[in-house]
Amino acid sequence: MSTFPPQPPIGLPGDWHFPAPANARLSNGIEVRVYQLPGQHVISANLVLDIPLNAEERQLEGIATICGRTLDEGTRTHGGEEFAELLETEGAGFAIDLSLSGMEAVLDVPATRLHRALQLFAEAVTEPSLADDDVNRHVQLRLAEIEQAQANSSQMASIAFRSAIFDETSRAARMNGGEPETVATITPEAVRRFHQDHYGPRGATLVLAGDFTDDPVSLAESFLGQWKNDNQSAAAHQPPTAADRRLVIVDRPGAVQADVRLGGYAIDRRDPRWADITVASYAMGGAFLSRLNAVLREEKGYTYGVRMQFSPLRTGGSFAVQGSFRTEVVNDALVRARDLLGITRQPFTQREVAEAVAFFAGVSPLRYATADGVAEQAATQVLAGLDEDYVDANIAALRAVTPASATEAYESLVKPDELSLVVVGDAATIKDPLHASGFPVA
Template structure:
């Protein structure tokens, strides 16, 4: 039996390359693109129908979210309970998910039951009726959830920050009670008919895909699914960030203050983005970051603080988020600025940078645990208009970017005086 000296940390092992599964692609006659990731031993598939959201309308801002969320509330042949019962009976799982840019219907099903479960999905995508009774229930539930959320400082801070950075767009939407009250069934039906059609859909299939199963999927969603007379308008208004930089919502009784600080920034299509990801990780992108070491470990101002880069089709943002004791809010903002300025004036030590490199490459490798995660990586680049060389460049960039380049990037993109600063609580 080998004795292990547990007083010694294991050696780092460099990650030489990261191999991702690539999909097989076909296009259906109705214009729907289908991508297949065929891998795994279990007779299980995940099928995603992904739709581009329609153009944001400030006068009717909740339509994309409401239509997607209510897809399972009833069709011309099945009510909500019957839909759920049919899916459950065959041990399948169905969910709908709304995002800023896309809305998704996801089915997990055994191959042998697809001939029972796929017709339910086709029914949702072609015959959803948005019953008036269920719509009223949806509106009440959403208003109640919003009222609860508006009591949370971090929720308000995130809304105010997004509104400042992204303006009057789908990215900057902060729903109000009146937005939900004004939802009308006729608007939902019209939105549904324009958006949920094959030319505006990408199907991503992952799992053990038997030839018979693939044929069943493609036949079901080609022969029985046709486009409507109006093509889906998925263009979006231009982003117009706010001119005001400081947003303070005072809550005299607050024990904690929510802080959100940041700025509009490049997205993943820009050549600087991957190097900026390394810089962000050093600053606040993981548990060993500088923000955590200073504001949590050293000062004890918070349980957690972090920074991040959001990449969207039309833009992106760099942000810092935390909740701190109300009495130390101003001190925390000062320390955040201090840490940001250090990135602009001092080279990152090689030992610290080596740790971050290993963390980032290890995180990428660790995120590829099954065929579903490989499909998720594909979606990230496909909907951004990128190819697989993005991940090759990512690994190369993480390994090669040096402290001098990161110092240059910090001075190029991080100007604290020009950052939006949102405080909810006491300041």
């Protein structure tokens, strides 16, 4: 007989909602969204700048990345080493994140050190030195980063897949950080000019999340409210366009493994089918025992894992089935994947939908339990042009998904015989079998 006391019953989780911000505007027009989160004593500040990557000149693509990465290498007030020491003294972390839609400068700092850290943060963004040596070093680091990516089969598959999905006229078809031939032409003068032309308060949003004891808006006004740039130019967001179907092998002679990307052009989060396709893709290739993984990993042992993922942009997006397979089985794996992707005879079930909804609804309180999680999501919503209540609205939409609606959305977007394919592997071994199986790869 057990001596342990009876365990309390486990009930369903209570209602959860994404925090609502208090909104304000600085004197120079910067929008501020403050998320007061009691108990979160590490503050996250995300400054979102409306600088889409299509603002770059075609021959200088990658300059936004170089400019962003050089921001914390010193300012007009503090040299590089001094700036780094001051930031470390405050226990603060500075980072940048660039996407096709814009740039984020990110600060994480203990709440008790926010005043000084936010001042340094503002310095880095508004008056960086962008010294010649620092810019040139980051250009070389980016070129080395590209070489490393080209030596990695999985990364090469993702890079090649972008150019297979998006038309060559779209910025989305090329690496966010620029291609070797464009990065190599970036000069310190060009980087300083890019900062002067595009960095400024117009269109900027500051997201602040954490447990604030003092008024964070007044603090932001002190350090960012006087930032002006009369020469700031705005670049319109250019939606990507889809490329014609492509089937490509990137040859790696002698490779014992092939990396695969099979997918196509897709939708963004504002499409009414977004919740349905989120559930459908989880059932097909998101869960560990999804349809794809259950066969290709668990039953056949062809791979350590395969997944299906939809990647939304501000407008449009892409989706891909991706995985790594032994060279001798990659053809059979692709044939089976193509068959599994067709669901006409096996639509999604109530159990699959319920498990997907439970996962997404259940993970949200954990994902947004910290200040940085809330700030990151709020900044993502700004970059994507989404409403402040997006998370709650999306969870409600997920709970309304049915097997029929998930199946309908999936079949409208995923057409197995029309998908683009990128395979990075030994072309001499895999090309002919793929041709024979209906994949006319070039």
